[in-house]
Amino acid sequence: MKNIVKEYPGVKALNNVTFKVERGEIHALVGENGAGKSTLMNVLSGVIPYGEYTGDIIYNGKECQFHSINESEETGIAVVHQELALIPELTIAENMFMGNERRNKFGVIDWDRTFKEAQDAMTRVGLKESSHVLIKDIGTGKQQLVEIAKALSKNCKLLVLDEPTSSLNEEDSKMLLDMLLDFKKQGITSILITHKLNEVAYCADQITILRDGQTIETIPNPNHTIDENRIIKGMVGRELTDRYPEREHNVGSEVVFECKDWSVFHPVYTEKCLDDHVSFKVHKGEVVGFSGLQGAGRTELAMSLFGKSYGSHITGHEYINGKEVHLKNESDAIKHGLAYATEDRKTNGLILDETIARNTTLARMEKIANRHGIVNVPEENKQAEIYVKEMHTKTPSIQQHVGNLSGGNQQKVLLAKWMFTEPDVLILDEPTRGIDVGAKYEIYQIINDMVSQGKAVVMISSELPELLGMCDRIYAMNEGRVVGEFEAKDATQEKIMSAILSSNNKNVSQAG
């Protein structure tokens, strides 16, 4: 892929990316969240069709213009996504040939062929089940293999795997990687996107590192002996050119929020542990950061602490201002002075069809209603105006629907909403995601204001420079555990990323 450029409004997801894969090799594609790996593969597979990006895709020596996934699949490119695209209520065979049915010339499905060919494909990946088994009745590891079998059944020559081992245990992961090495012998080329550097070292022949939408370097790994630190250096080695507003660091000694041995399990797959005995604390006037990659468990941690709004079998202790609390729901959490600004402001943070004014007051309407429950609309509007002014939210009026604002201004309304509840501790989940540089700076200023007003802020972010620029202390999480704690002034991007990606994954205890 040569000189690929893909822009979205306000952000260049891919900035002149060049990526070469040799026939018959396993090529690893690594980078932080948002580096552009998935976007690049979306361009390759046709999810982002020809015309919506610039640059060339040259496959088998021929220039390709894919307008859809079907077109890329016809040339032998198959992508297995991180989010499994399988239908639980249907059989393995039906899923295998979804959109690609075995049919006779009248368009009627040939079920005998379907189940037989599915069974054959399954043997290639080592699945011994019957192809009549329903997807929901097999584990995630095997579902992953079904996806790969599906890709193989399309006669793929170039297999792209996006985080294939993220839901697998060690045993299944190794089996999958060995299978990739096996495919190599069969002449199939693989592109492996993964965060697990040990896997990269184990099977990749070459490693391409993306950072901030640009190709940084391609490292050869012919003997599979590469040092993980070498990769980390490539991943994070950026200049800290982003500026962060100055603030006085007035961290108090009192602990306003603490959690000990906090464990959370998945609400549906209740054996899956998402957070494993996590402990951390936050002081008054402090900004504490949480770094980690996708699946680290940070959002799940935050949501479960916020009145058990996510997760099942939640155990552990939560303390606010030194006293242990048992928060039953979100309303409880708000009453105890917690605030949680969600990761996805559009899906579960704001009501897009409602006005700025009504969004601002939603989480604590008692402040603008009398004791009979009647809303004082002028007061509500006044309060909304105050926040709009303080945060410099760009809008013609507070009666504007939030859905019409730009991302940065929507985020400001979200922050205003939580400031309105007068919390002691604010948990901000990816507060500057999808926001342009100018608006980011303003959000940082707002966060600084919060802290100078005596609040404590917990900031979950995938951007290491942001954490280093804004936080007093930074926790690193990986796979549901805290794997590092750093004073911001002593931390570097490499140290944090190293802690996250270190394959030893020791649980760093936070006692004390």
Add this chain to the structure above:
Amino acid sequence: MKGKDFVKKYTMVLALILVFILFTILTGGRLIMAQNISNLLLQNAYVLVMASGMLLCILTGGNVDLSVGSTLCLSAAIAAKLMQTNHSSATAVIVALLISAVIGLWQGWLVGYVHIPPFICTLAGMFLFRGIARTILDSKTISISKEGFLNLFTSYIQIKGVDHLGNCPSAMVIGIIIAIFISIFMIADRGKKAKQGYQVASMGSTIAKVIIFDILIIAYSYELMGYKGVPVMVIWILVVVLIFGFITEKTVFGRYFYAVGGNEKATKLSGIDPRMVYFWAYFLMSVLAGLSGLLVGARIGSVDGNMGNSYEMDAIASCFIGGASAYGGSGKIPGVMVGAILLGVINMGMSILGLPDQYQYIVKGAVLLAAVIFDVVTNHKTGKS
């Protein structure tokens, strides 16, 4: 306000005015005869009352209550049966409303807390409650003759000595008093908001609105004066509409319905329990259906097993014609009223013209579809993307 915005905001009102004028012309003026105008609201009382409750359900996310026609029948059947077996009107009314409340508790609980999809739950209710009603009626028609009951709902305000059939000045007096109150309220409210620094509409447009309302009220009162005076049922309608209008516009509780429909996840994370909101929507809806049963029963004077059949559709249609979003989160009581009256005018106009039922069906369906298409297209509402 620019012309285009004005049309967008007041589309249904303008449509109502146009349709009204159209039918007045087509019926050679018979539409605006005192008797017909008076009956317009009476015939559609149940629609206005039930649509107020249906709006709450729709606000929560485009959800409807299909059982209300059957609840209406059941409520009327219970009342009629009790009165037939020599219980007092008061007992009949209270028991009927209580049973409706129990139905409301039942469906509210199932939809809100057990997470049964409202469509299925109320569909089942539609069969269940009608079946129970028919059992109570024993497949017979029961007539209602108790004066107390009938007077409570179908009488007219007539002051002895002042009002006669065909000339009831009390109606005009009441109309003028109401007009004065509304005018003072609207102007004072504007003044209060202006003083508190809230942006208000220009004095000119407020005065214009006040004058239009006054004219409408006086005109309506004039019509009522020429027939039997102010019907008590209009009072019932007004009470329900005003209460629900107040709840949805002015209270925190009412705001929650809009919030849940707008974005349930965000609302839950804001500390509001969506289950409670769903519960109240379906509870209140059933109570209003019960009340409607009494209104219809009193008006017709009898109850049979088919009463209320497809009445829920009228309520639902009124809400959507009145601008409620099919995805929830928006819609107002005044809009619903306009929608209901629009349908009522069309029905009445077509009846006066002697058009057979089937044409009324076609027009009703077309109007509903047109209203929703217009709404979606002009507001680019593509639902939850």
